[in-house]
Structures are given as C-alpha cells and as structure tokens.
Amino acid sequence: MKLSTSYRSIWNISLPIIIGSAAQNVVAMTDSIFLYYRSEEDFAAIGFVAAFYIIVAAIGFGFSRGGQILIAHYTGRDDSRAVGRAFFSTVYFELVLSFVVFLFMTYGAYWLFALLVDSDVIFYKSLEYLETRKWGVFASYLGVACIALYTGIARPVFIVVDTVILAVTNIFLDRALIFGMYGFPEMGIAGAGLASTIAEFVALVVFLIYMFFDRKNRQYLAGKLPRWDKRLIREIVGLSVPIVAMSIVGLGSAFFFFGIVENFGERDLAVTNIVRIAYLILSIPAWGFCTGVNTLVSYFIGRGERYNVKVVLWKTAYLCLGVSLVMGLPIILFPREVLYPILGDERAYLIEAAYPIFWVLLGILTTFSFGSIFFNGLIGAGQTKKALIYQTFCAGVYMLLVFAVVRSGWGNLTAAWSTEIVYWVLMFGLSWRYFRKPRWRSLRAQHSAAASSVAPASNEEIEQLP
Structure with a gap:
C-alpha cells in the first residue's frame, strides 16, 4: 500500500485505529459506569484497580508496538515474507509474556496492593475484581499481536468491527x-x-476467524508456521522493551496519582474516577493518532x-x-448535560465536585495532542531508548509535583490534575527539539541523503535482517 503525507491519508489510517485503540478504554469505562450505579465503594475501587490493569494491558500492547514498527518498516520495503515472520515472532513472544504476567497477578498483586492502598474496602474489592479479570490477559496479548499486523500493513479497518x-x-x-x-448470578x-x-x-x-x-x-501468512526466530524476537524485544518501560513509567505515574489521591479520602478518589471516565x-483520538503516526513514521x-x-x-x-x-x-x-444521561442523578454531587477539573482537561487535551504525537514520532523512528529517557524525566517531574500538591497544606484535587499539563509540555519540548535536526527537515533536496540511511541509528540491526 502506498502512503502519503496528506491529511486524507493520515485520517484514513488513524480513524480505524482511533476506534480500535479504544478497546481497553471502553472496557474500563463500561466497568466504571455500571459499578457507579452499584455503590460508591465499588466505583472508587474500580478506579484504582482498573488503572492497574491498564498497565498490565499496556505491557502487552507495548511489546506489540515493536512488532508493529518492524511490520510497517518491512511494508515500506515491500518485503511480505519478512512481514509474516515479524508477525509470528510477535505472537510467540506475547504468548510467553501473557503467562508470566498472569503468574504475577496471581501471586504478586496482593503484596503490591497492600503497599499502595490504605482502605480495606478498596483493597479487598480490588483483589476481588482481579481474580476474574486476570484470565483476560491471554486474549488481550494475542489480540494486540493481531492488531499489530493490520496496523503495520495499514489495513486497520476490521479493528473497528472487532472493537464494537x-x-x-x-x-x-x-x-x-x-x-x-x-x-446470571449477581x-x-x-x-x-x-x-x-x-x-x-x-x-x-472473531478476529482470528476474520x-x-x-x-x-x-x-x-502463507505456508507453514515459522519456527521460533531468536534473532527476530531479539529485534522486537530490543525495540519494545523501552516502549514497555515507557508504558509502565507513564501509566505507573497515573497509578501513583490514584494511589496518592486516596490520601484526600474515598470521596475525592470517586471524584477523580468521574474525571478519569471523561x-x-x-x-481516545490522541492514542489512535499516536499508533497511526508510529506506522507512518516507520513506513x-x-x-x-x-x-x-x-x-x-x-x-x-x-x-x-x-x-x-x-x-x-x-x-x-456542559458536563451536567453530557454526563447526567450516562451517570444519572444518584451521585450527582460527584459530577458537581468534578466540575472545576473539567476546565483543567482543556489544557491537558491541548498539550497532550502535540506532546503525544511528537513523542510517538520518536518511537516510530526507532529512537525508543531516547524516548524512554525523556518519559522517565517527565514522569519524575510529574510525580514530584503531584506529591508536593497532595502533601502541601494548600493542595487540592484541581491543582493535582493541573500538574499533567506540565508533563505534556515537557514531553513536547524534548521531542520537538529532537526533530529540529537537519536530517528531519521537510526538503526534497534531502531525499538522496535520506535514502542513503534508510533507518535511524537504533534500527541498524533491523536493516541487516534478510
């Protein structure tokens, strides 16, 4: 498939991914909304444990991104045989990874939650949720491997159907x-x-049948299943480990945010969960465009x-x-008009308490749009180690600010949420600075120089693959 830099081409690739990338968000949001109607304790608990499970899902998704980058790279070189090998290597690795993560959720989550949660109610309800949720890791990790293939070859349309x-x-x-x-039982x-x-x-x-x-x-995918390719899997892991580390750092900082906001009390944790739903x-659009830009940049x-x-x-x-x-x-x-039909009037006071934070979301969305796209451009270019350094620095600053706000005498929930604007401004500044280098200038006169170095420094081994 021939891709271009036109808005239409970007939109055609990104729109199905936007919808498809909403999968875990849709699941977490649906769980939260139904538990909102059940009790405030359930609603507060799902805000905490869903943030943890999204990290689990992000680990599998992060490793699939390494496969996606390779697949898009080989698609740009019209090497269909290498595309198939990269896909199956991604599948094999995700299977092993899902088993390891399942064991951690079975035997390690109890001790992790005990360190982070003060409320007995939140602690035991979180474990109760995870006991049935942990089995989904096998389907989730295999699913993102399939998504990596169709995203990498720029044919993501069926992802929309599967997400629905x-x-x-x-x-x-x-x-x-x-x-x-x-x-069914209650x-x-x-x-x-x-x-x-x-x-x-x-x-x-359904995806496998398709x-x-x-x-x-x-x-x-023609022919026999390829063998376990250690060399290719090392390439995927080499690209993916920094991406996974970035996911853990980024989502881990969000998990830290939920854990420390609990110090304000269960009521503020429930209010934060309202904002989290919004x-x-x-x-959803930003993460879809981010995945799309990974494919475009690598292509x-x-x-x-x-x-x-x-x-x-x-x-x-x-x-x-x-x-x-x-x-x-x-x-x-208009949060009242939009959210009341979804959340109802039973706990309308939570929506009222969240109203000032919705204005903070406007600033977050603006900085998020530029920071996340340029940062994911860095990932698509294969500069995953550099991206990890940037994200670790920004997350460190963010968590220090959150801690200072929560622990200070003047801190409140609105101020705590405002710190995320600083995070995305830093992310954009660092990523934009990298792309100011001469080799990224949008001049056709540089085509010959660019063609002589097809992949960035961190992708040198990728270029050596047969």
Missing part, C-alpha cells in the same frame, strides 16, 4: 453479571472482571523518505487537536 463486538459483549455481560440479570465487582474477560476472548476468536478468511493477508473518552523511514516525517507529525498533531476539541468541548463546557 468487544464493547457490545462487555456492556451486556457487565449488566448481567454485576446486577444478576437475565438469569457478582458485583467480580462480575465486572469476568464480563471483561469473556468479552476479550469473544473479540479474539484473519483465516482474509485473502489479502495470505502473502504474509479523560478516557477524550484521550517513510523504510522508504528512505525522512523528509516526510516532520510533515506528517505536524499534520497529525493538528488533526489530533481538532478532533480532541470537537469531542472535548461539549463535556468540558
């Missing part, structure tokens, strides 16, 4: 298992975990067209900001 199936299944089962409807927060797990397995089975009958991908909705580098990278980064950032504001302004300006 996931969301509909999860909504139905949440209602049935949390409240004990349609003949399981409360454990039912939310089981519903999400079953929904992920259903979505995976792949089996998809004729267009047979050029990549943030989950509003961040153009694979074709030796470095001069197109900055062009596509700025255009994607503008698109991301526009879509985010179109989605976000109604929630920010």
Whole structure:
C-alpha cells in the first residue's frame, strides 16, 4: 500500500485505529459506569484497580508496538515474507509474556496492593475484581499481536468491527453479571472482571476467524508456521522493551496519582474516577493518532523518505487537536448535560465536585495532542531508548509535583490534575527539539541523503535482517 503525507491519508489510517485503540478504554469505562450505579465503594475501587490493569494491558500492547514498527518498516520495503515472520515472532513472544504476567497477578498483586492502598474496602474489592479479570490477559496479548499486523500493513479497518463486538459483549455481560440479570448470578465487582474477560476472548476468536478468511493477508501468512526466530524476537524485544518501560513509567505515574489521591479520602478518589471516565473518552483520538503516526513514521523511514516525517507529525498533531476539541468541548463546557444521561442523578454531587477539573482537561487535551504525537514520532523512528529517557524525566517531574500538591497544606484535587499539563509540555519540548535536526527537515533536496540511511541509528540491526 502506498502512503502519503496528506491529511486524507493520515485520517484514513488513524480513524480505524482511533476506534480500535479504544478497546481497553471502553472496557474500563463500561466497568466504571455500571459499578457507579452499584455503590460508591465499588466505583472508587474500580478506579484504582482498573488503572492497574491498564498497565498490565499496556505491557502487552507495548511489546506489540515493536512488532508493529518492524511490520510497517518491512511494508515500506515491500518485503511480505519478512512481514509474516515479524508477525509470528510477535505472537510467540506475547504468548510467553501473557503467562508470566498472569503468574504475577496471581501471586504478586496482593503484596503490591497492600503497599499502595490504605482502605480495606478498596483493597479487598480490588483483589476481588482481579481474580476474574486476570484470565483476560491471554486474549488481550494475542489480540494486540493481531492488531499489530493490520496496523503495520495499514489495513486497520476490521479493528473497528472487532472493537464494537468487544464493547457490545462487555456492556451486556457487565449488566448481567454485576446486577444478576437475565438469569446470571449477581457478582458485583467480580462480575465486572469476568464480563471483561469473556468479552476479550469473544473479540479474539472473531478476529482470528476474520484473519483465516482474509485473502489479502495470505502473502504474509502463507505456508507453514515459522519456527521460533531468536534473532527476530531479539529485534522486537530490543525495540519494545523501552516502549514497555515507557508504558509502565507513564501509566505507573497515573497509578501513583490514584494511589496518592486516596490520601484526600474515598470521596475525592470517586471524584477523580468521574474525571478519569471523561479523560478516557477524550484521550481516545490522541492514542489512535499516536499508533497511526508510529506506522507512518516507520513506513517513510523504510522508504528512505525522512523528509516526510516532520510533515506528517505536524499534520497529525493538528488533526489530533481538532478532533480532541470537537469531542472535548461539549463535556468540558456542559458536563451536567453530557454526563447526567450516562451517570444519572444518584451521585450527582460527584459530577458537581468534578466540575472545576473539567476546565483543567482543556489544557491537558491541548498539550497532550502535540506532546503525544511528537513523542510517538520518536518511537516510530526507532529512537525508543531516547524516548524512554525523556518519559522517565517527565514522569519524575510529574510525580514530584503531584506529591508536593497532595502533601502541601494548600493542595487540592484541581491543582493535582493541573500538574499533567506540565508533563505534556515537557514531553513536547524534548521531542520537538529532537526533530529540529537537519536530517528531519521537510526538503526534497534531502531525499538522496535520506535514502542513503534508510533507518535511524537504533534500527541498524533491523536493516541487516534478510
């Protein structure tokens, strides 16, 4: 497939990914909304434990991003055989990884939660949710490997269909298992975990059936299953480990935020969860554009067209900001009108308490749109180690600010949320500074120089693959 830097090309690639990347956000948001109607304790607990499980999901997604970058790189070089090998290597590694993570959730989560949570209610409800939710890690990790293939070859349309199936299944089962409807047992927060797990397995089975009958991908998947390729898996791991570390650092800082906000009390934790629901909705476009820009940047580098990278980064950032504001302004300006139909009036006081923080989200969305796109451009260029250094620094500053706000006498929830603006401003500044280097200038005169160095320094081994 021939890609370009036009807004239309960026949109055609990013839109299905935007919808598809919403999978974990949709699951977490659905669980939160149904538990909101059950009790304030369940609602507060799901805010904490869902933040933990999103980190778990992000580990699998991060390793799949290494596979996606390789697949997009080989697609740019028109090497379908290498695309297939990169996909199966990603699948093999994700299978092993899912088993390791499952063991940690089974035997290690208790001790981790004990260190972070003060409330006995939140602690035991979080463990209750995780007991049924942990089984979904196998479906989740295999699913992101399939998504990596279709994203890397720039054919992400079916991801939309599969995400809709996931969301509909999860909504139905949440209602049935949390409240004990349609003949199902009433399981409360454990039912939310089981519903999400079953929904992920259903979505995976549907995706595998589609792949089996998809004729267009047979050029990549034809023939016998390839053997365990240690060299290729090392390449995937080499690209992915910094990405996974970035996910852990980024989402770990969010997990830290939820843990320390609990010091304000269960009521403020519930208010934060209201804001988190809005943030989950509003961040969907940005994360979709981020995944899309990974593919675009890696594709153009694979074709030796470095001069197109900055062009596509700025255009994607503008698109991301526009879509985010179109989605976000109604929630920010009219939260009562938008959220009441979703959350109802039972705990309307939580929406009222969250109202000042919605204005902070406007600043977060603006800085997020530029910071996340340029930062993911860095990842797509193969500069994952440099990106990890940037993110670790920014996350460290962010957590120090959050800690200072929460522990200070003047600190409040609005001030704590405002620190995220600083985080994204720093991320954008550091990433933008990297792309100011001469080799990224958008001048066609540099085409010949760019073609002579197809991949960035960190991708030298990738170029040596047969």
